[in-house]
Amino acid sequence: MLRYIVKRLISLAISLIVASVVIFVVVEIAPGDPASFMLGINAQPDTIAALRTELGLDQSKLDRYLSWVGGMLIGDFGTSYTYRTPVAQMIADRMWVSLPLAIYALTLSTVIAFPAGIFAAARRGGPGDLAVTGATQLGVAIPNFWFAMMLVLIFALQLRWFSAGGFPGWDKGFWGGMKALTLPAIALALPQAAILTRVMRSSLLDILGEDFMRTARAKGLSARQALWRHGLRNALIPVLTIIGLQFAFLLAGAIIIEQVFFLPGLGRLIFQAITQRDLIVVESVVMLLVFAVIMVNFLVDLAYAAVDPRLRTRT
Amino acid sequence: MSRNLILGGLLTSVFIIAALLSFVWTPDSVEAMNIANRLKPPSADNLLGTDHFGRDILSMLMVGARTSIAVALVAVGIGMGLGVPLGLAAAARRGGMLDEVIMRMNDLIFAFPSLVIAILITAVFGPSATNAIIAIGIFNIPVFARITRGAALSLWKREFIMAAQVAGKTRARISAEHILPNVANLLIVQGTIQFSLGILAEAGLSYVGLGAQPPIPSWGRMLADAQTMVSLAPHVALIPGLTIVAMVLGLNLLGDGLRDALDPRLKVVRA
Numbered sequence: 001m002l003r004y005i006v007k008r009l010i011s012l013a014i015s016l017i018v019a020s021v022v023i024f025v026v027v028e029i030a031p032g033d034p035a036s037f038m039l040g041i042n043a044q045p046d047t048i049a050a051l052r053t054e055l056g057l058d059q060s061k062l063d064r065y066l067s068w069v070g071g072m073l074i075g076d077f078g079t080s081y082t083y084r085t086p087v088a089q090m091i092a093d094r095m096w097v098s099l100p101l102a103i104y105a106l107t108l109s110t111v112i113a114f115p116a117g118i119f120a121a122a123r124r125g126g127p128g129d130l131a132v133t134g135a136t137q138l139g140v141a142i143p144n145f146w147f148a149m150m151l152v153l154i155f156a157l158q159l160r161w162f163s164a165g166g167f168p169g170w171d172k173g174f175w176g177g178m179k180a181l182t183l184p185a186i187a188l189a190l191p192q193a194a195i196l197t198r199v200m201r202s203s204l205l206d207i208l209g210e211d212f213m214r215t216a217r218a219k220g221l222s223a224r225q226a227l228w229r230h231g232l233r234n235a236l237i238p239v240l241t242i243i244g245l246q247f248a249f250l251l252a253g254a255i256i257i258e259q260v261f262f263l264p265g266l267g268r269l270i271f272q273a274i275t276q277r278d279l280i281v282v283e284s285v286v287m288l289l290v291f292a293v294i295m296v297n298f299l300v301d302l303a304y305a306a307v308d309p310r311l312r313t314r315t
Numbered sequence: 316m317s318r319n320l321i322l323g324g325l326l327t328s329v330f331i332i333a334a335l336l337s338f339v340w341t342p343d344s345v346e347a348m349n350i351a352n353r354l355k356p357p358s359a360d361n362l363l364g365t366d367h368f369g370r371d372i373l374s375m376l377m378v379g380a381r382t383s384i385a386v387a388l389v390a391v392g393i394g395m396g397l398g399v400p401l402g403l404a405a406a407a408r409r410g411g412m413l414d415e416v417i418m419r420m421n422d423l424i425f426a427f428p429s430l431v432i433a434i435l436i437t438a439v440f441g442p443s444a445t446n447a448i449i450a451i452g453i454f455n456i457p458v459f460a461r462i463t464r465g466a467a468l469s470l471w472k473r474e475f476i477m478a479a480q481v482a483g484k485t486r487a488r489i490s491a492e493h494i495l496p497n498v499a500n501l502l503i504v505q506g507t508i509q510f511s512l513g514i515l516a517e518a519g520l521s522y523v524g525l526g527a528q529p530p531i532p533s534w535g536r537m538l539a540d541a542q543t544m545v546s547l548a549p550h551v552a553l554i555p556g557l558t559i560v561a562m563v564l565g566l567n568l569l570g571d572g573l574r575d576a577l578d579p580r581l582k583v584v585r586a
Contacts, residue, residue, distance in 0.1 A: 141563035143518050146556035157546045274438040293426040
């Protein structure tokens with residue numbers, strides 16, 4: 001197990017280094033100098049040069065890459081060009097919206113997908129299964145930003161149960177914040193729930209064909225008892241993987257939904273930073289998201305290996 | 316023929332025919348504005364109503380289908396064109412350095428938040444249909460590489476491949492002559508699914524203004540334009556949205572239907 005962990009740690013480190021280089025290179029080849037962009041078209045050349053020095057843009061690419069990576073290792077994500085505030089602080093502020101939104105959406109999708117998946121698998125081939133499978137087909141086909149617009153049209157503009165967008169802030173009370181996040185969370189949860197239901201259903205169906213399920217029935221358990229006691233537990237592994245990846249995706253994937261609802265989250269931060277050529281913010285936030293996905297994958301691999309010794313010899 | 320295959324095939328062909336038809340004929344011009352006739356609900360003159368400039372929505376959707384299909388199709392082409400050879404090479408040299416490097420690169424691309432990178436690429440190189448294609452296409456490469464490698468690996472253990480090796484064929488020739496034809500079915504099914512994901516991605520990108528630029532109509536931008544009018548005239552948001560849903564649903568059903576039709580083993584399991 002130790003050998004396996006060391007091997008995986010080395011490949012984790014390599015992945016992170018390659019990812020940071022790729023991000024840096026892609027962002028650096030972006031046309032448009034941040035300094036001249038900030039000062040506008042009427043700026044004097046020497047003013048621009050002074051600002052470039054101040055921002056550290058006159059250093060060599062390699063120096064800037066090393067100081068960026070070195071800074072991140074000690075939790076310093078640099079300083080935003082546009083707002084002159086530490087990027088770490090900006091990310092932390094936005095996390096207060098993005099993290100609860102991701103958790104909210106994931107909770108909703110899990111609450112929908114678990115019963116729906118189990119229901120469909122238990123009635124395989126029947127009308128109930130057909131209805132659930134059909135609904136998941138529809139769920140993955142609906143663009144979530146359009147679904148969000150429809151939710152706004154019905155629940156915000158017509159029924160006036162929710163506001164059409166914006167975020168009041170948590171200091172205005174917990175329920176006000178949750179209310180503002182409800183429609184975005186539903187919009188995000190719909191396709192996720194559809195995917196999760198499918199995974200839950202097919203994973204359960206795979207398990208139901210296993211020998212130990214027949215044994216469970218043979219020793220006298222009813223179909224329902226066998227499903228709950230033996231089937232569900234074994235079917236959960238692939239489902240948990242998908243949940244882990246969906247969580248990482250939701251943190252960044254809300255980018256368009258945050259645009260629809262004018263939510264001050266991570267997605268909007270990246271979107272604005274890209275349009276304002278605030279390169280350091282773009283680099284650091286993208287790196288953070290990639291780091292999150294790679295870490296989730298790493299932890300899932302480790303968890304698998306801990307449960308199933310056969311996996312340790314592979315790779 | 317399964318129900319999925321027929322329904323999916325029908326839906327998909329409707330959109331492809333509409334897109335092709337738009338090259339020679341649309342009910343109305345997509346550029347002529349007619350402000351007096353704006354935001355009209357569906358009627359005999361404009362079957363699906365008019366948008367905020369008084370343009371015919373049906374005509375816009377037909378021309379928009381062209382953009383969506385072209386972007387998604389070329390993006391799938393990029394994914395297949397680069398991903399399949401990489402997957403074949405990785406399987407031919409399984410366990411070796413090349414295999415390791417290709418698969419690690421794949422994992423890495425998967426780790427990047429695709430939407431964020433797509434937005435970054437289109438913002439860096441300027442918003443256009445071409446850059447949307449590249450942004451979506453890059454993320455198709457690892458999908459095809461992985462699925463090709465997985466299927467090819469099991470084929471390499473089969474007797475007929477061993478026979479080809481004994482006959483002295485090179486790995487590259489075996490990959491091209493024996494492995495590729497045997498994974499083609501799988502690639503067609505996956506291609507259909509990536510096609511549908513490409514349609515969704517293109518809609519998302521053009522919704523935030525990073526897809527095809529005006530005056531070229533695109534489904535995503537029609538929705539973005541509709542956003543502020545949605546309470547005045549719900550049909551301007553409803554109709555393009557339902558169009559996207561129908562196209563994506565059609566492709567997914569087609570993919571499922573093709574999988575069942577091309578792989579008889581799966582059919583037995585389902586029955």
